[in-house]
Every structure is written in structure tokens, then in C-alpha cells.
Amino acid sequence: MDPEGSRIQDDPDVRVMMAGSTLRKVKSKSWKKPRHFRLLEDGLTFWYKSRWAGRSHSTFSVAEVEAVREGHQSEVLLSLAEEFPADVCFTLVFRGRQGNLDLVAESPEEAKAWIQGVRKVIHKAQTMDAKERLDQWVWDWFQKADKNKDGKMNFKEVRTLLKMMNVEMNEEHALRLFTMADKSESGSLEIEQFVHFYKILTQRDEVWKVFQDYSGDGEKLLLDELESFLSIEQQEGEQSSRRAQELIDRYEPSETAKKQSAMSLDGFQIYLCSREGSVFNPEHRELHQDMNQPLSHYFISSSHNTYLLEDQLRGQSSLEAYIQALKRGCRCVEVDCWDGSDGEPVVYHGHTLTSKILFRDVISTLKEYAFKASDFPVILSLENHCCLEQQTVMAQHLSQILGDVLLTSLLDGQVPQQLPSPQELRGKVLLKAKKINGPGDCVDETLMDEVSDEEETANDDAESLPTEDPSAECLKKSKCKLSRELSDLVVYCKSVHFQGFEHARSQAKCYEMSSFSESKAKKLAKDAGTDFVQYNTRQLTRIYPGGRRTDSSNYNPQEMWNVGCQIVALNFQTAGLEMDLNDGLFGQNGCCGYVLKPDFMRDANTQFGPEKPKELRGYKPLRLSIQVISGQQLPKVNQKEGSIVDPLVRVEIYGVPQDQAKEETSHINNNGFNPVWNETLNFVIHAPDLALVRFEVEDYDKASRNDFIGQFTLPFTCIQAGYRHIHLLSKDGTAIPPSSLFVNISISELE
Numbered sequence: 162m163d164p165e166g167s168r169i170q171d172d173p174d175v176r177v178m179m180a181g182s183t184l185r186k187v188k189s190k191s192w193k194k195p196r197h198f199r200l201l202e203d204g205l206t207f208w209y210k211s212r213w214a215g216r217s218h219s220t221f222s223v224a225e226v227e228a229v230r231e232g233h234q235s236e237v238l239l240s241l242a243e244e245f246p247a248d249v250c251f252t253l254v255f256r257g258r259q260g261n262l263d264l265v266a267e268s269p270e271e272a273k274a275w276i277q278g279v280r281k282v283i284h285k286a287q288t289m290d291a292k293e294r295l296d297q298w299v300w301d302w303f304q305k306a307d308k309n310k311d312g313k314m315n316f317k318e319v320r321t322l323l324k325m326m327n328v329e330m331n332e333e334h335a336l337r338l339f340t341m342a343d344k345s346e347s348g349s350l351e352i353e354q355f356v357h358f359y360k361i362l363t364q365r366d367e368v369w370k371v372f373q374d375y376s377g378d379g380e381k382l383l384l385d386e387l388e389s390f391l392s393i394e395q396q397e398g399e400q401s402s403r404r405a406q407e408l409i410d411r412y413e414p415s416e417t418a419k420k421q422s423a424m425s426l427d428g429f430q431i432y433l434c435s436r437e438g439s440v441f442n443p444e445h446r447e448l449h450q451d452m453n454q455p456l457s458h459y460f461i462s463s464s465h466n467t468y469l470l471e472d473q474l475r476g477q478s479s480l481e482a483y484i485q486a487l488k489r490g491c492r493c494v495e496v497d498c499w500d501g502s503d504g505e506p507v508v509y510h511g512h513t514l515t516s517k518i519l520f521r522d523v524i525s526t527l528k529e530y531a532f533k534a535s536d537f538p539v540i541l542s543l544e545n546h547c548c549l550e551q552q553t554v555m556a557q558h559l560s561q562i563l564g565d566v567l568l569t570s571l572l573d574g575q576v577p578q579q580l581p582s583p584q585e586l587r588g589k590v591l592l593k594a595k596k597i598n599g600p601g602d603c604v605d606e607t608l609m610d611e612v613s614d615e616e617e618t619a620n621d622d623a624e625s626l627p628t629e630d631p632s633a634e635c636l637k638k639s640k641c642k643l644s645r646e647l648s649d650l651v652v653y654c655k656s657v658h659f660q661g662f663e664h665a666r667s668q669a670k671c672y673e674m675s676s677f678s679e680s681k682a683k684k685l686a687k688d689a690g691t692d693f694v695q696y697n698t699r700q701l702t703r704i705y706p707g708g709r710r711t712d713s714s715n716y717n718p719q720e721m722w723n724v725g726c727q728i729v730a731l732n733f734q735t736a737g738l739e740m741d742l743n744d745g746l747f748g749q750n751g752c753c754g755y756v757l758k759p760d761f762m763r764d765a766n767t768q769f770g771p772e773k774p775k776e777l778r779g780y781k782p783l784r785l786s787i788q789v790i791s792g793q794q795l796p797k798v799n800q801k802e803g804s805i806v807d808p809l810v811r812v813e814i815y816g817v818p819q820d821q822a823k824e825e826t827s828h829i830n831n832n833g834f835n836p837v838w839n840e841t842l843n844f845v846i847h848a849p850d851l852a853l854v855r856f857e858v859e860d861y862d863k864a865s866r867n868d869f870i871g872q873f874t875l876p877f878t879c880i881q882a883g884y885r886h887i888h889l890l891s892k893d894g895t896a897i898p899p900s901s902l903f904v905n906i907s908i909s910e911l912e
Contacts, residue, residue: 169204169285174278182275185265187237187245193265200278203301205286221255223286225895227488228254229279236480236518237263251276257893258736260470261481298899299359302326303352313349319358324805326794326834338362367791367837367903368430371884381423384409394905395883408432433886433903440887440904441748445879448751452537455580456653457671457701458763460722461540462747462754463493465705465730468508468518472713475514476734480526486733487530490747492754493540493593493703493728496523498547498555506551506558521558528562531590535753538568538586540654540728542703543594545647552644559592559650566590568652579699580653580671583755593654593674593703597643654701662692665700674701678708679716686724690770697725698765705730715739719815722746723771723851725762736892738855742815744894745853745874759850771817774848781910785844785854785877787812788905789826795833795889795900798860798868806833807861808870810902812842816852816877820844828861833870845911852877856887856902871900882906 169175181199186209198209201220210218232247233239248269253262266272289297306322307314314322316339323335342350342358350358375390376382382390384405391401391408406422412435413419413428424432436443464486468478486494498520501507506520531539547555559567568589572581652672659665659675677685682704685693696702704721706714713732717739721729731743750756761769761777768776789810798806811825822844829836846852855874859867871889887902 169281170202172278172281174274175200175204175281177271177274178278178282182271183267184275185245187241187263187265189237190240193241198264200282201304203297203304204282205297205301223279223282224898225255225259226253226279226283227256228283229276230254231276235261235263238265248272253279257891257895258485258734259893294898296356299356300352302359303355313347313351314355315349319350323834363835365430365791365793365835365903367839368433369426372426372429381418381421381425382429384422387424395881408437411435411437433884434899434901438884438886440873440881440885440906441875442879442881445749445876446751448753450750450755450757452584452755452757453582454757454763455582455671455699456538456586457580457697457699457727458758459583459727459755460729460746460758461493461727462489462491462743463540463542463703463728463730464491464733465495466497466510466713466732467491467494468497468523469510469515469713469732470734473510473513473515473711476510476713478509478516478518480518480522482734483523483526484530487527487539488534489733489744490534490752490754491733492535492537493542493730494527495542495544495705495730496520497544498551500547500551504551504554506547506555511546520555521562524558524562527590528566531566532588535751535755536587537583537753537755538589538591540591540593542728542730543592545594545643549642549644552647556644556646556650559647563590567592567650569650571652577653577671580701583753591652591654592650594647594651594656595643596651596655597645597648662689662696665696669700671699674703676703676705678706679704679721680707682721682724682726686720686771690724690772691768693724693726694762694767694769695765697727698763698767701728702726703728703730706732717815718742718746719851719853720771723817725758727758736894740894741855741872741874741890742853745855746876748874749876749879761850771848771851774817774819777848780847783846783849784907784909784911785814785846785880786841786907786909787844788841789838790903790905791835791837791839792833792858793835793886793899793901793903795836795858795870796897797833798870805831806868806870807831808833808836808858809861809867810838811857811859812844813855813857814844814846814852814877815855816846817848819847820852833860846877849877854880856889856904858889858902871897873902880906880908882908 170179178200181197183195184198185193186196187193194211196209196211198207201208205223206220207223208218208220230252232250233242235252238250238252245265249266249272251264251272253264255261266275302322303314305325306318308318316336319339320335338358338361341361342354344354372382373379375386377386387405388401391397391404397404409419409422409424409428412432413424414431415425415428418425418428432438466473467486468482469476470479470482471477483494496508497510498506498508499511507517508520508523509515509517527541545552566589568586568591571577572585655673657673657675659677704726706716713735715731715735715737718729718731719742731739733740746756747754761767774780792808795806795808797804807828807830809826809828811823813823814820824842826838826840829838853874854877855872857872858870860870861867869892871891873887873889884905887904889897889900889902891897
């Protein structure tokens with residue numbers, strides 16, 4: 162078997178990469194080291210090593226690379242522009258939170274071959290269908306296990322392979338399968354025989370049983386049999402007949418079966434593993450919500466300390482952090498501005514050892530990347546610690562760099578009674594900052610704005626600046642002044658100090674917004690949940706992590722969404738449950754960064770409060786029943802030789818307090834390859850429109866904490882009932898194919 166990927170190997174650029182090149186790997190002005198890079202024969206793996214590393218080398222998959230940037234498009238390469246011309250430089254950009262790879266070729270021709278070649282193999286990897294992907298996966302395992310590279314595999318190599326594939330198998334059983342596959346009786350398997358061996362190994366009895374339930378002859382599903390399956394099990398309703406023919410056309414590999422309008426077991430399994438067979442309803446993945454409602458009616462994907470790649474004390478401030486957040490659909494980014502020593506404002510976490518970047522570079526990056534993932538508006542949340550002069554410089558940079566993209570006046574010239582919609586603000590950047598009301602106004606920081614994040618720190622004295630700070634004198638002179646030029650750029654997001662829900666009801670304007678620390682927001686949600694929900698129907702609210710989170714950890718955003726807070730800012734650079742929930746909520750609606758709130762959170766007179774979902778009009782709790790059937794090719798957690806996972810599945814519900822719940826299966830000993838649980842977990846959901854469901858797989862360890870294997874989180878309202886696959890994500894939120902769970906989900910009204 163030669164995988165589909167091999168055709169691309171005839172391309173001249175790809176041939177250059179396969180022959181290998183010495184490229185300089187660059188990390189800083191002082192760290193520039195030659196490394197030998199090449200593309201392996203599979204066309205999907207990059208290999209590299211240093212001259213001095215002996216046998217040791219590193220590899221990474223083409224699937225991990227998201228894009229290639231040409232020339233000086235990274236901070237590091239830009240700083241070395243005088244040493245290395247743009248035409249020999251390029252950057253490999255990785256998915257998730259993995260750092261980029263800055264490379265310098267020996268000639269412009271070599272750089273061009275690598276830039277074009279990498280783009281071609283990325284495109285190839287992205288356009289492979291499920292069967293090609295699986296073939297490639299099998300081919301990769303064969304290559305890894307064929308230690309002596311003779312294109313064959315003896316039984317000893319096969320046993321090693323099974324360990325690598327995360328399956329503990331009885332030796333007698335493994336030998337029986339090996340002998341069945343060894344048609345030539347030579348004691349070794351060639352690639353085609355290995356594919357046969359793999360087929361026997363991966364026969365999915367649990368899929369075969371479902372197939373048998375609906376197949377009259379046990380060989381195929383006729384059109385009406387597939388219709389019955391879609392109608393009864395997958396709850397597709399009236400569209401089952403149309404869908405049945407569509408699925409056969411799309412997923413059936415056998416032309417003979419297609420001609421009979423039938424689906425074979427292979428086609429059935431391919432369908433179940435496809436987008437249509439996924440637990441996440443594909444229609445909800447697309448942009449499908451009404452985008453013409455006021456901004457306050459949406460949850461908005463929001464980042465905190467967007468400039469940081471790591472923690473808040475010593476982390477690196479980087480333009481790359483803005484690029485990563487914007488590419489993930491983030492629509493509210495934060496900029497902490499301080500006076501720079503040469504009259505140019507800088508961005509960093511004040512009074513800490515975090516590195517500094519120029520404000521103007523942040524705005525240039527915003528201009529370039531703001532609308533690549535979504536064209537709905539981006540809110541620029543400004544935390545301003547600058548003196549008048551440098552505030553004016555900021556205003557100039559904003560106007561000159563962003564130009565028409567920056568919204569600087571009311572859309573229709575009228576004082577708004579409600580905020581404009583994401584649709585009306587498409588392609589615009591909105592500035593969130595303080596605003597002077599009239600001529601000669603003095604802006605008193607204690608009255609006008611939220612306490613800044615820094616003021617939440619343990620010593621509570623963030624406002625007292627150290628004397629050696631270049632901005633100290635400047636700030637003293639203009640303590641209560643705000644630059645008129647900067648103020649004039651604020652239109653719909655005017656920062657004000659929160660003076661209570663009663664005051665907001667009678668006095669506040671829809672374009673005034675306040676920020677709350679997580680602790681203050683939690684208290685308000687607990688003490689006055691319904692008031693908070695009503696307030697958030699009209700005005701925007703921003704929540705930020707408490708100042709004691711110096712490690713850039715996150716709070717649970719669900720509590721804030723439960724009261725309708727729109728801008729719930731999280732540290733995007735920190736992986737974990739909280740970012741899983743954020744990715745889960747914003748994975749719907751085209752990943753555009755805006756999710757329409759449920760109707761009971763958009764009604765100004767709503768009586769909803771998270772503590773009392775029963776008071777909702779039309780309140781109907783739902784029963785969610787999840788049969789966890791099996792797992793497929795779960796990744797190894799512990800890379801130690803011979804280590805195999807003992808997986809268990811936990812399902813967690815996040816929503817209003819009454820819906821918080823978790824249930825888990827038992828663990829399966831020594832099988833990450835094809836564990837079977839067949840256990841059912843049951844939940845009651847009281848406020849389905851606010852609930853998120855998280856599937857997590859862990860490696861059971863009775864002596865210590867279980868290790869994380871993979872997870873998938875989605876809104877309850879996006880779940881497809883029936884037999885579904887859940888395609889697991891890594892801790893970083895990136896795909897780890899072909900790892901999945903097979904489940905059967907039913908949703909019904911509680912009687």
C-alpha cells in the first residue's frame with residue numbers, strides 16, 4: 162500500500178524538503194543554531210537534528226503546522242533583519258499553544274522551496290478524507306515499527322507495535338491474528354498484509370452489532386433500512402429519507418453498494434466517524450444565529466492580559482499572543498499601556514518583570530489579524546496608565562494605523578437607546594476606555610473607572626509607582642487628566658464605575674460599561690442574580706481574573722455566563738478546564754466569537770436567576786442519558802516503555818447551580834486501543850440553554866491523581882442524539898486523531 166500522500170512527492174519543492182536542508186533555527190539575537198531538517202517519506206512528518214546530537218533527533222507532524230509566514234513576520238526575525246534578509250527567512254506557525262519555529266535558509270531559492278513545499282503538504286494533509294487519513298495513520302505505524310527498514314515486519318516487531326499503539330494483547334491472540342494475516346506464510350508481514358492485520362485488529366464489534374440490528378441480510382443496509390436507523394436511532398425525523406441517500410453518496414466506498422443505494426459495514430463505520438456522525442450538530446457549527454441584536458445580547462469571546470504568553474510576573478509579552486487569541490476567534494483583547502522611556506507607549510504587566518512591547522506594534526498586529534477568523538467587531542479594552550502626552554501618541558497610532566477600521570463616531574449620529582448589533586459593526590474595532598463628558602472635565606480615576614486589575618493584588622498599592630519609573634513624574638503632573646484625542650475615540654464602550662443596579666436602572670446609558678473582578682462579580686451574582694441578568698440585557702459587563710492569579714490561572718466562566726455577563730475575560734495562554742469551557746461555548750455559530758444569549762437573558766423584564774430556573778416561562782427539565790460504549794486509539798500519557806493506559810470516561814455538566822453534576826465509568830485495565838465500557842450515565846438538565854457538557858478521558862491511577870488523556874466540550878443545545886463519535890482534543894484544544902469515544906445519547910422530557 163502506498164498512501165495517497167506519496168503523489169505529492171513528485172513535486173519539485175517537496176523533493177527539496179525530502180532531500181533535506183541545513184536551516185538555522187533562531188530563538189533570539191544570541192541563539193541561532195544550524196539544524197538539519199527534512200520531510201520524511203510519508204510526506205506528513207518533519208524530522209530534524211543538530212550535527213552534534215548523535216542519534217537523537219526530533220520530529221513533528223505536518224498536521225501540527227497551521228501556516229507558514231514569509232520573511233520577517235515574527236518578532237525574533239524582525240530583530241535580526243540587518244543580519245538576515247527577508248528572502249531567506251520564514252516562520253512555521255503551530256496550532257494550539259505551541260511556540261512558533263523561526264528558520265533561516267542558506268539561499269532565497271531554498272527558502273522559497275521550503276515555504277511553497279510546506280504549504281503544499283499542509284494543504285494535502287487538510288484535504289485528505291477519512292479513509293486516506295486512516296490509511297496514512299496505519300502507514301505511519303508500519304514505518305515506526307519496521308525498525309530494520311526492510312518493508313516487512315516479523316512477529317517481534319508486531320508485538321512492539323501493539324505496545325506503541327497503546328494495546329495490551331494476549332500473546333497467543335496476537336500470534337493467531339498475525340498468522341491469519343501472513344498469507345505467504347513467510348513469518349513476516351508486508352504493508353498490504355499489515356493493513357489486513359490492522360483490519361482484523363480494529364474490527365469494531367460494537368458498530369457491527371448496531372449494523373446487524375437494522376440490516377436484513379447482515380451484509381448491507383438497504384435505503385429503507387438506513388432510513389429506519391436514521392429515524393429511530395439518530396432522531397433525524399422527516400429528513401431521514403433525504404439524508405439516507407446523501408450519506409450513501411458521500412461515505413459508501415463500494416461502487417457496487419452505491420449502485421444498489423445501499424451502505425456496507427465499512428461505509429456505515431465511515432459515516433459514524435464523520436462530521437455528520439459527530440456528537441456536535443454540524444448545522445450549529447456554521448454561522449446560524451441572528452446577528453442583528455444589540456451587542457449586549459451576546460456572549461463575546463474575551464481575553465485577559467492578551468499580550469502575555471505565560472504568567473503575570475515574569476512572562477514574555479508578545480505580539481504572537483495577540484495573533485493566537487485573534488485566530489481563536491477572540492473578540493475582546495486587552496492592552497495594558499504604560500509610558501515608554503522614549504515617548505512611545507509600551508504594553509506590559511505594570512510593576513513586574515514581564516517584557517515590554519510597543520503599543521504601536523500591538524495596534525499594527527491588531528489591524529492585520531483582527532478579522533482573519535471572524536469579521537464581527539473586536540473590542541479593544543484599554544487599561545491606560547499613561548501621561549497626557551503619551552495618551553495623545555496612543556490616539557495618533559490608533560487613528561493612523563487602524564484608519565477606517567476604528568469606529569470613531571455613532572453609526573447614525575443619534576444618541577443610542579440600545580447598542581448596535583454585531584452585524585452593523587462588522588469589520589470594526591471599538592475602543593473601550595474612559596471618556597471625557599464635556600470641555601475642561603477632569604477625569605478622577607477613583608470615580609470614573611473600574612479598579613484596574615493590578616489593584617486587586619495582595620498589597621493593594623498598585624497605584625503607587627516606584628520612583629525610578631520614567632512615567633512617575635509625568636503621571637503626577639496629569640493625575641486626573643485624560644487626553645481629549647484618546648477620549649474622542651471612545652463611542653459605544655465608555656468605561657464607568659459601577660454604582661449599583663438601582664442607579665443603572667434609572668441613570669445608566671446603554672453605551673456605559675463597567676468591569677468587575679471575579680470576586681465582585683461572584684458576590685453580585687449570588688446576592689442579586691436576577692438584577693444582574695436584567696442589567697446585562699442592556700449594558701455590557703466585563704469580568705477579569707483576580708489579581709492574586711499571578712500564575713495566569715483562570716476562574717470558571719460559567720458562573721458569569723449564568724447571569725448574562727458578555728465579556729468574561731480569560732487568560733487564553735493557560736490551558737485547562739476553563740479554556741475548554743470557553744472553546745466549547747464559542748465552538749458554535751461559525752466560531753465567530755459571538756453567541757446569542759438565550760431569549761430569557763435578552764428580555765429586560767426577565768425574572769430569571771441562576772438559582773431559580775423553575776421560574777422560567779415554559780420551564781421543561783430534560784433527561785440526558787449517555788451510554789458510553791467504547792474508545793478508539795486513545796493516546797498514551799506515559800511514554801515509558803511498555804506503559805499502557807487504564808482509561809475511564811467522566812462526563813461533567815456545567816450550567817446553573819442545579820445542573821452542576823459529574824458521573825464517570827469504571828476504568829478498563831491496560832487498553833487504550835479499543836476499550837469497551839457499555840455503561841450509561843444519567844443527568845437531569847434544568848436550564849438546557851445554559852448548559853455545557855464536557856467529556857473527559859483519564860488514565861486511572863489508584864496511587865495518585867489520574868492523568869488527563871483527552872476531552873471534548875460542547876453546548877447541550879448543540880448535541881446530536883443517537884450513536885455518535887466524540888473526537889477528542891488535547892489539553893491544548895487541538896485535535897488528536899484518530900482518538901475518539903463512541904456513545905449513544907438520548908434526550909427526553911422529564912415526566
